Each structure stands twice: as C-alpha cells, then as structure tokens.
Amino acid sequence: MDPPESDEGLDFPLVELFFFAYRDFIADADDALEQYGFGRAHHRVLHFVNRRPGMVVAELLEILRITKQSLGPVLRQLIDSGHLVQIAGPEDRRQRLLYPTQKGRNLSIELTHMQTRRIKGAIELLKNKDRESIADFLFGMIEPEERDLVKGLMDKQR
Amino acid sequence: MDPPESDEGLDFPLVELFFFAYRDFIADADDALEQYGFGRAHHRVLHFVNRRPGMVVAELLEILRITKQSLGPVLRQLIDSGHLVQIAGPEDRRQRLLYPTQKGRNLSIELTHMQTRRIKGAIELLKNKDRESIADFLFGMIEPEERDLVKGLMDKQR
DNA sequence: AAAATATGTCAACCGTCCTGACCTAAATTT
DNA sequence: AAATTTAGGTCAGGACGGTTGACATATTTT
Numbered sequence A, B: 001m002d003p004p005e006s007d008e009g010l011d012f013p014l015v016e017l018f019f020f021a022y023r024d025f026i027a028d029a030d031d032a033l034e035q036y037g038f039g040r041a042h043h044r045v046l047h048f049v050n051r052r053p054g055m056v057v058a059e060l061l062e063i064l065r066i067t068k069q070s071l072g073p074v075l076r077q078l079i080d081s082g083h084l085v086q087i088a089g090p091e092d093r094r095q096r097l098l099y100p101t102q103k104g105r106n107l108s109i110e111l112t113h114m115q116t117r118r119i120k121g122a123i124e125l126l127k128n129k130d131r132e133s134i135a136d137f138l139f140g141m142i143e144p145e146e147r148d149l150v151k152g153l154m155d156k157q158r
Numbered sequence C: 001a002a003a004a005t006a007t008g009t010c011a012a013c014c015g016t017c018c019t020g021a022c023c024t025a026a027a028t029t030t
Numbered sequence D: 001a002a003a004t005t006t007a008g009g010t011c012a013g014g015a016c017g018g019t020t021g022a023c024a025t026a027t028t029t030t
Helices: A012-027 A030-035 A039-050 A057-064 A068-080 A103-124 A131-141 A144-155 B012-027 B029-033 B040-051 B057-064 B068-080 B101-124 B131-139 B146-154
Strands: A084-089 A095-102 B085-090 B096-100
Touching: A012 A068, A012 A103, A012 A131, A012 B101, A012 B131, A030 A039, A030 A103, A039 A057, A039 A068, A039 A084, A039 A095, A039 A103, A039 B012, A057 A068, A057 A095, A057 A144, A068 A084, A068 B029, A095 A103, A103 B012, A103 B131, A131 A144, A131 B012, A131 B040, A131 B101, A144 B012, A144 B146, B012 B101, B029 B040, B029 B101, B040 B068, B040 B085, B040 B096, B040 B101, B057 B068, B057 B096, B057 B146, B068 B085, B096 B101, B131 B146
Parallel strands: none
Antiparallel strands: A084 A095, B085 B096
C-alpha cells in the first residue's frame, strides 16, 4: 500500500487557473492563424522576429528552445508567404538575419492586439489594476537562470 | 503595400512573460512524468480526476476540451498502470466513474507540489505577496462564458 | 419497440516537436 | 594554405497530443 503523500500547502486552484488562463490566451489567435494555413508555431516565430528584427536563426532557436529541424518548415512557410525575409549577414555570411515584412508585422500586431485585449481585460478586473504585480509574478514564474535572457529580450528592443 | 497596423497599446512584454512563465510552469513535471512513460496529457487527466474523484468521462472531456478518441489511449494507460480505476455508474451503468488510486493520488500530489512551489516562489517576489490578485487576474484571463464552469470546478470540490 | 445516449474502438491524418545524419559555405584556427 | 569549426539547411524516421468520421455495444429514455 502506498503511503499517502501530504497535499498540505498545495494550491490546486491557482494551478488550475493558470492552465485554463493560458489555454484561452493562446487560443485567441488560432482562427486568424488558420486563415493563412498557420499554427501556433508560426505565431511564435513571427512574434519574436517582429520583436527583434535582424535576429539570426540561432537566437530564435534559443528563445523558442526548439531545434532547427522544427524551425525549418515553419520558417520556410513564413518566408514563402511573404511574412518574413531572410538576409545573409553582412559580417558573417553564414548567418541568416530574419526580418518581418510589413505584411508580417501587420499580422503579428493583429494577433498581439487579441492577446493584449484579453490581458488588459483581466487586469481591469483587479481592484488595484496593478499591471506591474502581474508582470512581476509572471517574471517570477520563469526559471531563475532564464530570467536574464528574458529580461534582455525585453530591454534590448530594437 | 500593406498599410501599417497600429501597435499602440500593445503589451508585448506581458504577452511574452505569459508565454515564458507557462512554458516553465508546465515543464516542471516532465521528468517525473517521463519515469512512468507519461506525458502532459496524462498529467492533466490524472490531475482533474484526482480533483474530482467519481467524475464521468464526459465531464473530463468537457473540462479538458478534447475528444474521447484523444482521451482513450491516455486513460487506458493510466488505468493499466494502476493510477486510475474506472467503475460503472450505480445509477447509469453506461457511465464510467473515474477514481484515482492511492498511487495515482500520490503522483498527482507530487507533481502539484512542483507546480505550487514555483507559483508560491513567484508570489513571494511580490511586494504585497497578494495571491488573490493573481488568482483574480488568471480568472479574468479565462473566457467569460467559461468562468462559471471553472468556478464550479473549484467550488464543488469533493 | 424504437430512439437516444455513454462510452469505446478503428482509422487516417495533422501540427509540432525530437533525434541522428549529412551537406555546403564561410569563418576561425592551426 | 590547410585543417578545423561553425551557421544554417535538408533528409528521414518517429513521438506526443490532438482532430475528424465511422461504427459498435450496452444502457437508458421515449
């Protein structure tokens, strides 16, 4: 007979709220993406390239924590559809600098409007409407070793 | 030429923080799950059955928003491995009431400890350590039409 | 008795990943 | 200059976690 583990101190409701919240958050863009034959992987790639134009493939792989093989088809599709362009690096011609086109920027912005609407709506429900606390909480949810990378992502906006 | 969409009012940092936070949150359990040959789908099933012992299959499908075909193999594996049991309903013998075994409860609790640790750690970083605001925010992130279902999930704990 | 329902299964397919291997062009090191 | 390393690309096979449609059985409801 397995001795029971103690469930003392567990925050089941918060765990579940996080699951449900994220599910709805990411689902926002699905219909829009589908119009282009895209999925969530495309959304992520487009988002981060738009946020950091000129980034190289390796940076994208690091941010997204995926392999180049996973990235390959998605990136190809975004380029072929005219949402992204890639340019050989001026200093290192092996690199591929990634940029959104206007079309790509527009799509990324459109999708982010949906997500922001949801987030802001949720913040409006708070008594103190404290966006900073939410940002701090979410930042605190990130693995400590990864916080610098994430912070760098946000600070070094180009 | 596509006219530029306005990116005014977009909260890129919060969008990204949410993505990174959730990624780390769900990754916590991966190694533990893998020991049993399980994945995230198993975790979800186990979690909700543990939270609502005696639930029927249809309820689980509704909560998880997946099809019975998706659920089938996962549920089978959890039953075969001794983490869940299913019992024909006393009032409606077509139904299958799902219960965790002690083994299943223990695993669910173990995994939830990991997730709670992360959540509480993040809340500790807040100046006001306000768990309720976080819960309210996450609740507000959920689609309004789904809030009653989620609330019911949390209130009617058995 | 007929119709509806809860669940289970088969089958084919999809999106999003992974691993291993191999290749070319370019940069760096020897 | 040659050897080695590196950035990115491709091929291939497979896993995870889903979807849709169809069909079946046992049970409940009409």
